[in-house]
Amino acid sequence: MxxxxxxxxxxxxxxxxxxxxxxxxxxxxxxMSNSPIVVVLSGSMEPAFQRGDVLFLWNREEYVGVGDVVVYKLQEKDIPIVHRVVREHRVVEKDKKTKKKVQKQLLLTKGDNNERDDLPLYAYGQQYLERKRDILGRVFGYVPLVGYVTILITENVYFKYALMALLGLSALVQDE
Amino acid sequence: MFSLFQRAQTVSNYVLTLVMTMAAIISVSWLIQLHFSEHGSIPAHISVNKAVNTMKYSRNFGGRPNSGKENVRLAFDVTTDLSSLFNWNTKQVFVYLVGEYPGKKDEVSKVVFWDKIIPTKEDSILELTDVRSKYSVWDYYPNLHNKTATLKLEYNIQPHVGPLIWGTADAFTQLQFPEIL
CATH class of the missing domain: 1.20.5 (Single alpha-helices involved in coiled-coils or other helix-helix interfaces)
Structure with a gap:
């Protein structure tokens, strides 16, 4: 070599x-989404989506609809959450900086498998999600289970080390 | 030239391509079958028996200690037959009762009062009488009374593999939110 x-x-x-x-x-x-493919990490949408399912997102619409399953990210938390929109309010409000009237879409979400809506998940005092600020995309398609590998890698240390050891070993012993 | 790494890569590429092709074939054939089973014209009937409006000051109901919000709850009947939405690739149907009402100029709201997960075809014929709404509904603004909402039954079909599909059942009813109790 x-x-x-x-x-x-x-x-x-x-x-x-x-x-x-x-x-x-x-x-x-x-x-038009920052992360167009996401892996489901929690069971709050069961039985629709299980841990490890792969979701495809679409983010080109100006508004999302009630009943849509969306992925959102709260400003101070880094984990994307997959839940369903149960309430939308399109309101016209004056923008604080530009002093112009803008239309905003405010959303309330809920996991199908959860007892109540996501209000307790949001930041203290936050009542709604904002379409433009918080939503990563709307789920349009779905393939089950193939994302489980990423959960294994991120959550199981032994699996991660085993995978790295395997790669390292193969780099050492390869004979070309 | 055939290291362990390269072999693993070839195999995983092959598996990934296979999974994606299978997923595409399954979703297309499922969509065609759904199209022919008259999905999109779902018979239904909705009627509201009772609507109650109360003022709430809890954060869990949209209010604050010094500024309340009107919360509306319903009791209603709903009948529908969703069995035509079920076939070999349907994992579940999510059905929900929504109310849509206009606000000031250019403003509109849409809220869910009740929903249900339907996992099998056997559970897909609903004949519910005097069900209470699952959620207490409040608006972005404090008041709801005297606003007129259009209630509809909508559904979301979730497949084992493939795209999600949304639709509306053939039924609607009007409801004027009552004054505070």
Whole structure:
């Protein structure tokens, strides 16, 4: 094994990563969502969505509708949440900075499997989600279970180490 | 040239392509079958028996200690037959009763009073009498009384694999929210 081969395999590895990244960004542009594909992490939408299911998001509409399943991210929490919209209010209010009247869509969400709405989840004093600020996208399609690998990697340390050990070992013992 | 890593990559690429192709085939054939089973014209009937309006000051009901919000609850009858929405790829149907009412100029609100998860075809014929609304409903603004809402029954079909589909049953009724009790 010489330097040329090593550089070559390094290059092809970089190629794989770069093309994955490019595809992700392409999806982002097409769907207009920051994270167009998400993996379900909680059971609050069961039996509709289970942990590990993969959801495809769409974010091109100006407003989302009642009954839509949306993914939202609260400002101070970093975890995206998949829940259903149970209330919408389209209101016209004066913007504090520009002093112009703007139409806002305010939303209340709820997990199908939860007893009540998401009010306790929101920040203290926050009554609604705002369409433009908080919503990552509307779920339009669904493939079950294939995202479970990511849950294994993030939540199970042993699985992560085993996977890394396997990759490292394969890099050491490969004979070309 | 065939390292363990490359082999694993080839296999995982192959599996991923296979899963995505299968998902596409399943969703297309499911959509075609649903189209022919007259989804989109669901017979239904809704009637409201009672509506109650109360002032609430709790944060859990949209209010604050010094400024209350009107909360409306309902008792209603609903009958519908959702069995045509079920076939081999339907995982569940989520059915919900929504009210839509206009606000000031260019403003509109849509709120859910009641919903139900229907997991199987056997449970898909609903004949409910005098059900109480699941949610106490309040508005963005303090008052709800004298606003007139149009109540409709809407549904969301969730597949085992594929796209989610939304629809509205063939029924509606008008309701004027009452004065505070």
């Amino acid at each position: 010489n330097l040329r081969q090593q550089l070559g395999s390094g290059l092809s590895m970089a190629m794989v990563l770069a093309s994955a990244f490019a595809f992700w960004k392409l999806f982002s542009i097409v769907t």
